[in-house]
Amino acid sequence: MASETNPLGLLGIEFTEFASPDTDFMHQVFIDFGFSMLKKAKANDIVYYKQNDINFLLNKSKQGFSADFAKSHGPAICSMGWRVEDAEFAFNEAVARGAKPADDAAKDMAYPAIYGIGDSLIYFIDVFGEAQNIYKNDFEDLAEPMIVEEKGxxxxxxxxxxxxxxxxxxxxxxxxxxxxxxxxxxxxxxxxxxxxxxxxxxxxxxxxxxxxxxxxxxxxxxxxxxxxxxxxxxxxxxxxxxxxxxxxxxxxxxxxxxxxxxxxxxxxxxxxxxxxxxxxxxxxxxxxxxxxxxxxxxxxxxxxxxxxxxxxxxxxxxxxxxxxxxxxxxxxxxxxxxxxxxxxxx
Structure with a gap:
């Protein structure tokens, strides 16, 4: 539960999103680190990689927030998803505490978000875990997934x-x-x-x-x-x-x-x-x-x-x-x- 010591009900990191002018190189590095490529977003060109409790999203979209971010920064971590108990509550509380809402951003994902370091995004995610998560809801299996041995x-x-x-x-x-x-x-x-x-x-x-x-x-x-x-x-x-x-x-x-x-x-x-x-x-x-x-x-x-x-x-x-x-x-x-x-x- 949200509390005085944890006012947004923060529960950890759900994902890290990457964007780059050269996504092929990022893909190979993820594979070399032992991340398996499993799914693709239903709505756009975002690929999901996983190793244990580390989730990576590689955004290959040519338009939208992440594409623009990569044009400005080159290879970049353009957003993170942070786990919370209640995404709407966390978003509203963050804004009330002084965060800048990312409502004006051409977001690639339909989750509430604020601007973070260097105008990257912090998404609030309240659907996570094995039973139900955003990868089951918003992603679909790749026709040719790449399963590699994890590296620990x-x-x-x-x-x-x-x-x-x-x-x-x-x-x-x-x-x-x-x-x-x-x-x-x-x-x-x-x-x-x-x-x-x-x-x-x-x-x-x-x-x-x-x-x-x-x-x-x-x-x-x-x-x-x-x-x-x-x-x-x-x-x-x-x-x-x-x-x-x-x-x-x-x-x-x-x-x-x-x-x-x-x-x-x-x-x-x-x-x-x-x-x-x-x-x-x-x-x-x-x-x-x-x-x-x-x-x-x-x-x-x-x-x-x-x-x-x-x-x-x-x-x-x-x-x-x-x-x-x-x-x-x-x-x-x-x-x-x-x-x-x-x-x-x-």
Missing amino acids: FMEVDHLTNNVYKGTMEKWANFYKDIFAFTEVRYFDISGAQTALVSYALRSPDGSFCIPINEGKGNNNNQIDEYLGEYNGPGVQHLAFRSRDIVGSLDAMEGTAIKTLDIIPEYYDTIFDKLPQVTEDRDRIKHHQILVDGDDEGYLLQIFTKNLFGPIFIEIIQRKNNLGFGEGNFKALFESIERDQMKRGVL
């Missing part, structure tokens, strides 16, 4: 927003004031040449987080590079929660998905700091997985290089740890800077 990705752990300098607090307040997200972390991160600051917010139902990044210092940092290429603020990356990150990466070997390079010296001391890690250490080194934790637990994480324009994917496995890999920020930041140098950005 269970759900979206978090999604990170990149915003212009001076607007991080504005966007944090958007999520706090409308949805009642709570702040769980604040980061001030520096590499050799660039820096950023970040708020991490948790949804009121506790099912996912949204870190918000703002660049700091010179304009060649990774956040400003994203904003320039993407033509505005938006979703920088999605994080997939894996039940077995080593197994997931083993299954992805041979695909076109490339991950960031980590300096070998990182592994000289990491297992001394975290001796409780039970996963195969040679495989961790082989895949260049980052490890972080404390006395109570640890996490393993890895980041792809940019996949869709400036958007990338994080893979994370949590073992009694709800952090974001704070102990890895320096190594990760320097890895991103090295990648920027290779691409001529720094």
Whole structure:
């Protein structure tokens, strides 16, 4: 039920919608990640992909909101569907709390929606679960579905927003004031040449987080590079929660998905700091997985290089740890800077 601590009755993420001038490439990346292509929307050219509790929509429509969004941003996450108890109630309550209704948008789906980060859409979905869901109601089976072996990705752990300098607090307040997200972390991160600051917010139902990044210092940092290429603020990356990150990466070997390079010296001391890690250490080194934790637990994480324009994917496995890999920020930041140098950005 909606409550003071969860005023819209938010219950998690239902789908992420992608649009791109090159949808064939996105399709192949989804397949490489282990998503099966199952259905197509009855009303327009939207294809549905699934892996466990992660639902992707690839919008191939040539007209409408998503097509226009891709023209402005290139490959993009143009909308998300968030689960709520009552879609109309959540929409009305969001608008009453200051959200901008998306009634004027040429929406590709007939669900109530508001404008979110970078004028992407947040749809409110109150039909979800195995018994009844939007994919049964509004989609039809493909004549030739593509069923692939899943890669162990269970759900979206978090999604990170990149915003212009001076607007991080504005966007944090958007999520706090409308949805009642709570702040769980604040980061001030520096590499050799660039820096950023970040708020991490948790949804009121506790099912996912949204870190918000703002660049700091010179304009060649990774956040400003994203904003320039993407033509505005938006979703920088999605994080997939894996039940077995080593197994997931083993299954992805041979695909076109490339991950960031980590300096070998990182592994000289990491297992001394975290001796409780039970996963195969040679495989961790082989895949260049980052490890972080404390006395109570640890996490393993890895980041792809940019996949869709400036958007990338994080893979994370949590073992009694709800952090974001704070102990890895320096190594990760320097890895991103090295990648920027290779691409001529720094």
